[in-house]
Amino acid sequence: QVQLQESGPGLVKPSETLSLICAVSGYSISSGYYWGWIRQPPGKGLEWIASIFHSGITYYNPSLKSRVTISVDTSMNQLSLKLSSVTAADTAVYHCARQQITLVRGDSPKNPFDYWGQGARVTVSS
């Protein structure tokens, strides 16, 4: 059973860097799949942030790319997210998720997310 668990500070000050960790259990990240971060501002829809393959190949949402870094630590079996220069608009629940392998596309950042973490609620406020 694949499980994902996000962790990190629940409160970040404006202009600082938000850092989150996603611990994966039940599957070795180094074995494959794309892994992503998605956020959901209060009362709003989902927004994809970035995805990464175990080899380090990354894809970023262009609207956030200049402020985002996604990485994997295969030895710890976890992925991380850093978002710099945060503002109140970055207040959201941040989810990590695995991207399904499909018969049509194999491993691809275009694939749907089949396993999700419960989410980490992050508030940006002074």
Next chain:
Amino acid sequence: QSVLTQPPSVSTAPGQKVTISCSGSSSNIGNNYVSWYQQLPGTAPKLLIYDNDRRPSGIPDRFSGSKSGTSATLGITGLQTGDEADYHCGTWDSSLSTVVFGGGTKLTVL
């Protein structure tokens, strides 16, 4: 403002059928596969439909998906109060090179 357009809310009675629409463009829905997610209150999204009309293992056949042109539809039959949730559509946008989602639709089963 989400790239994909969904109605903010729909409601219907238990036992009935409902459809939820998701409208996009040729750069996203028109040329890519659509997925649907169910988000029960206070929980993470759950994959319901992928590749337009395929159900992951364990998803009942009360849930169905379809796509025509630049729009996709999620159908749910035999509605139960336990189906009350937010439903999100998602796909890849080839012009933006991003995963895109709709704004979500809140389903109420009265």
